Amino acid sequence: MHDFSLEVHGTHTFDSTGAISAPIYTSATYRHPAFQQSTGYDYGRVANPTRDELEKTMALLERGERSWALSSGMAAINMVLHLFRPGDHVLLSEDLYGGTVRLANDIYTRYNIQFEYVDTADLELTAAHIKPATKGIFIETPSNPMMRISDIQALAKLAHDHEALLIVDNTFLSPHFQKPLTLGADIVLHSATKYLCGHNDIIAGILVVRDAQADYAQQLELFIKSEGPNLPPLDSWLLLRSIKTLGLRVERQSENALKIAQWLQTHPAVTDVYYVGLPSHPGYGLQRCQASGNGSMISFKVKSADLAKKALGKLHLICFAESLGGVETLLTYPLAQTHAEMPAELLARTGLDDRLLRLSVGIEEADDIITDLDQALQD
Numbered sequence: 001m002h003d004f005s006l007e008v009h010g011t012h013t014f015d016s017t018g019a020i021s022a023p024i025y026t027s028a029t030y031r032h033p034a035f036q037q038s039t040g041y042d043y044g045r046v047a048n049p050t051r052d053e054l055e056k057t058m059a060l061l062e063r064g065e066r067s068w069a070l071s072s073g074m075a076a077i078n079m080v081l082h083l084f085r086p087g088d089h090v091l092l093s094e095d096l097y098g099g100t101v102r103l104a105n106d107i108y109t110r111y112n113i114q115f116e117y118v119d120t121a122d123l124e125l126t127a128a129h130i131k132p133a134t135k136g137i138f139i140e141t142p143s144n145p146m147m148r149i150s151d152i153q154a155l156a157k158l159a160h161d162h163e164a165l166l167i168v169d170n171t172f173l174s175p176h177f178q179k180p181l182t183l184g185a186d187i188v189l190h191s192a193t194k195y196l197c198g199h200n201d202i203i204a205g206i207l208v209v210r211d212a213q214a215d216y217a218q219q220l221e222l223f224i225k226s227e228g229p230n231l232p233p234l235d236s237w238l239l240l241r242s243i244k245t246l247g248l249r250v251e252r253q254s255e256n257a258l259k260i261a262q263w264l265q266t267h268p269a270v271t272d273v274y275y276v277g278l279p280s281h282p283g284y285g286l287q288r289c290q291a292s293g294n295g296s297m298i299s300f301k302v303k304s305a306d307l308a309k310k311a312l313g314k315l316h317l318i319c320f321a322e323s324l325g326g327v328e329t330l331l332t333y334p335l336a337q338t339h340a341e342m343p344a345e346l347l348a349r350t351g352l353d354d355r356l357l358r359l360s361v362g363i364e365e366a367d368d369i370i371t372d373l374d375q376a377l378q379d
């Protein structure tokens, strides 16, 4: 079946009422029919029918064997970083969500795990940074916020040649546009708060594994069951409902994004536009091979930091806010928001500076978004 159909129907099976919308099960615990018998549900932290339906749907959409729905994207990243042990070395894209860098550098280095940041869009450079202790490569593609494109298939091969895992944060594209597990990645994760939710009304995370029998998947199962970072039933249901319109939303957002990126390229106050749907983007060809769309995240630089900051206060339709992926267009100032705690060295290396703005394009009329940006960018 095609993605649009899978997104609408997921793995929904009908109960005796024929309910089209999945029921919300709030029960914390479940009655056993008799000694040593179970309905399949014993205790809500371990399994919940509504969350199960979401997890099965996400495994289906990402073409994985097992998925877990968690309380945030950071909870998903935290579970993944649990897989590494003292003495391990992990390579990460140098341009990625600042919260991931904070978790790795400020917390996991306490356990003697070494993290190194590299431009994973440069395969040779990434290969040169592999060490005997390297146990994982963690990427975002498109990267955040500079929109660099990394070759998932080549990085999966590189990781596997060294018995390491390839982990992909697929938040920016969603499975509607990119399915890293089909390209050899081992683990995919999402801040489901973004495109999967799409309405800026829940915080959630998703993990999906390619091979449910692999040791890393068994370990994740153990961490999640033991630590309890699961998504509650009401939020699981909201996410299931949102996923039904994922394709419609992201296709429309992506169409809007292309129009806006093309317009930004012509704007006298804009010096650089970073959007992978533009043929001038260095990752344009690779993106066509490994994804079926470009998403709707655009970063751009304006003539001065002063202009960037002033524009944020002049918006009418667009909201100056952190986050992305919702139906509302948001403008972010990464240096002070999503990447505020990024080490200066990484900022300098990636080019993230005080003139950079990041636009998450929504489903409004593209012309209205352009009109708002145009007036905000007037000197």
Ligand SMILES: Cc1ncc(COP(=O)(O)O)c(C=O)c1O
Pocket (backbone or CB within 6 Å): 072, 073, 074, 075, 097, 099, 140, 144, 169, 171, 172, 190, 191, 192, 193, 203, 204, 205, 323, 338
């Ligand atoms: C790419 C990416 N990954 C992970 C996260 C963390 O997700 P959450 O905020 O749902 O914990 C974010 C949050 O902005 C993000 O943008």
